[in-house]
Amino acid sequence: MTNAEYYDFGGVLVEFKQEQLKQYSLIMEEWAPKEASIAIAVGDQYIYYLARGHGLHIKEGQKFQTNSIADLVLRKGCRTEAVLVDTFSQAPYFGIGYPIEINGEKAALVVILPPHHSVPLTAPYKFLTGKQEDEWKPIPIEKVSHIESLQKKTWFYANKEPYKTSIPLKDLQLRLPDSFLRIHRSYIVNISFIDRIVRDFSSNLLVQLLDGTELPVSQSYMADVRSALGF
Template sequence: MEISKEQLKQYSTLLEEWIPKEASIAIAVGDQYVYYSAGEHDLRLKEGQKIQAGSIADAVLKKGIRTEAVMNDTLFQVPYYGVGYPIDIQGERGALVIILPPKHALQNAAPYRFLTGKQEEEWRPIPIEKVSYMESLQKKTWFYANKEPYKINIPLKELQQRLPDNFLRIHRSYIVNVSFIDRIVRDFSSNLLVLLHDGTELPVSQSYIPEVRSALGF
């Protein structure tokens, strides 16, 4: 199939008005990339390069639907946030992929309004403002509301990226809702402890003390 570079460039030109200047644009057809326009966030793709299994382009071509994800550096040695769109090029299925720095995923993601947690064999959506704190324990993530534990399949690191501003990371294992903090004290070893209104005590790790002090102003 012959596709002129000018035809492919038209897609890139149409996008220039709304995508950030750091974005790169890739177009894939069949099993290879047929066009690549490098922005500041450059994966150094080459025209004619084979599509890697597990990439955004691969997912779009296989599923035929819009696909977005933050990708680690396994495939291209550069982490990126990709948004892929199914397109038609001369009757053949193609994929147009916008490549951005990972930070753009966080900017576009709205804060959680609720979390759906599991208790035994039931799942319950809990409004985010009712969650007092979150915990990582034995490779599982839990959140607490009215002292009830709920299991959730999202790591703390990912949860933290989409929590409202009143949630504060105080430890590698804990994120607390500031609205539920009663006071902050020192234990017998002079380590900081966060005491919640319901009596729960949570430790503040040394590495998070500057962040906690800055956020709470003490």
């Protein structure tokens, strides 16, 4: 970014100086945790983004999503906080937004944090209760090999048997033990059930489970998988 950027708002070019935007960022850095990312939005787009430990797929000039923290702050004109899901990676995050004004334009200053900063610490699941036909069965969490989101329904698997649960994948992720790893917007795996990691014909990573199940690793989770498994 140069010393100043011009953004088009309804045919009117508005100038935003880099130094001015950085001042807001520096103020937030004074109290925000090191893993927090910081964004500033005006009109219908982001005009500044500082990616740190926990961030989203945001670029300067990118339009923000409806019902995102930036959108809610600009529509309501008040401080807003919520746990939301990034539509690109399907990863949950905690956002805090503040209404500010830059060059006479209403703006939103957004701090993006991991979800545990807002969700009360809750004991990890010891079991999941799944449904098969007209029966419900509690399954010890250590016997669950992987969890899948399919056609807006959530399924988990134990001994290759599928069980349906009413808990969305994003909510399950917040209370699963550390042995579970998100590898895709649609899959979470129990590391204890991973047999090997291989590449497919397109050089994408595949996780092979002990029961022979193969699950893809998406690009957005590649770094997390490599970090968690140390390769």
